[in-house]
Amino acid sequence: MSDAHVELPESIELAWGLRERPGRGPRRSLTMEQVVAAGIRVAEADGLPAVSMSRVAGELGVATMSLYRYVSAKGDLLDLMADAAYGDPPAPRGPDEGWRPALARWALGNVTAIHRHPWIRQVPISGPPLGPNQVRWMEQGLAALRGTGLRAAERLSTIMLVSGYARNWATLTADLDEAAAREQLDPDDVGARYWHQLARLTRHGPYPAIRELLAENVDGAEDEEFEAEWQFGLDRILDGVEALIRSRRATD
Amino acid sequence: MSDAHVELPESIELAWGLRERPGRGPRRSLTMEQVVAAGIRVAEADGLPAVSMSRVAGELGVATMSLYRYVSAKGDLLDLMADAAYGDPPAPRGPDEGWRPALARWALGNVTAIHRHPWIRQVPISGPPLGPNQVRWMEQGLAALRGTGLRAAERLSTIMLVSGYARNWATLTADLDEAAAREQLDPDDVGARYWHQLARLTRHGPYPAIRELLAENVDGAEDEEFEAEWQFGLDRILDGVEALIRSRRATD
């Protein structure tokens, strides 16, 4: 419980600016921000697999090994990139705003953050959120649930549930968009093709529930359908949370 | 809508056994199953990063390039490994079983499948589920929702919601376990350290909701707490689904 000295991973200290500059050596020619920004530029242009140390170094006009003066491993760079790309969380819950619309805004913010930087979803998660932006997002998510009567663990579970759903959904739709772009098709066509493929594979065999699903036309995947699907899942989650809040208020 | 010819990705055709053997050449010395099993063996022993073509080939006593007679790229092998590792879905919904316990069983099955083969979560997803086991899981998930009055798109969204949550939760806990194993600690200690780290970072600054969270003790992370957290999220989702089913029944 001693607050004195809790060791932090190196990349986290770097991201929070907790590393003291030594002073004795030559001056650095780059800033951390420049390195991270260069990595993001590469990812944005050619995708995460294109982010190699040499490529990022080239972007900055320095030698490959110079990057290791700023980052101890490639994974650290990716962590910092991801945290930076999340950017500012949505505006905090307003004074007259209920927890539900606030949490819905927060959830949508998660989705748009990933859609703005689709490569984020391929960054291997290296641990629980400790980056400065991730912590700020966490703060806003928890703030949306203040005064609901939910216990600490419940508030935490709730925002994990919501952000997990948002991440899943954003990943799914981003995959679809990327597949469509790769094959120069419409996202709708990619979806329709999937249903055809599934139908062919399940035409014979013990798949009654899937055939039943395909019989009603799921493939009416217009743009509005996508939005509706997102909203459906979110509403289910928020309904569940609301039920808990209400029952908690009733018994207390 | 022509059911005649829908092109399928090569790895999918392989997994379903839809590839006809040519006959004209020499006999193959390996089976697909052997190759996939060898890959799984390596992943199980040393983790997904250890799965290289040469390592898998070594496991089978053949040359590296021989694998390319069975699989057109490494990604295909990973897809096949993941599908095989999911294995059989949970038992189908029994005749007297309600949709809710059946779906809960299905959700738990998702978690245990990932916990049994933790490397699964690092396999890059290459598209919507088409592998034979993935389709069978989908079938069982949808089957749990038969007769609930939910529309097709709603049944689909529901199982995506549930499986996404299960995958998220399994990933989180597996990450924790791996970090603990790597540093030879108790998972509890890893969790406790996280809260200390977060407390240190948010001690000063605009983080009232996080500090409020930390003030109640979230760190009572016993084994039962983990189970409770999983159950909490699942119950929220299922409560939300139940509310929809009820309202649907009331208006119809």
Add this chain to the structure above:
DNA sequence: GTGTTCTGTGTATGCCATACGCTGTTCTGC
């Protein structure tokens, strides 16, 4: 001004996926 410490970087190591072409095997068509 001397020594220490840090920066940028060139070089080297040991991985990796995979393209290509060769050898020998098996079956097809005759």
Add this chain to the structure above:
DNA sequence: GCAGAACAGCGTATGGCATACACAGAACAC
């Protein structure tokens, strides 16, 4: 039976990757 096609296994080569290590020079401490 036999010619040739199609295919299996695999040796070699290519171009990429992260990163360990050592060294030159720069900036500061004393």
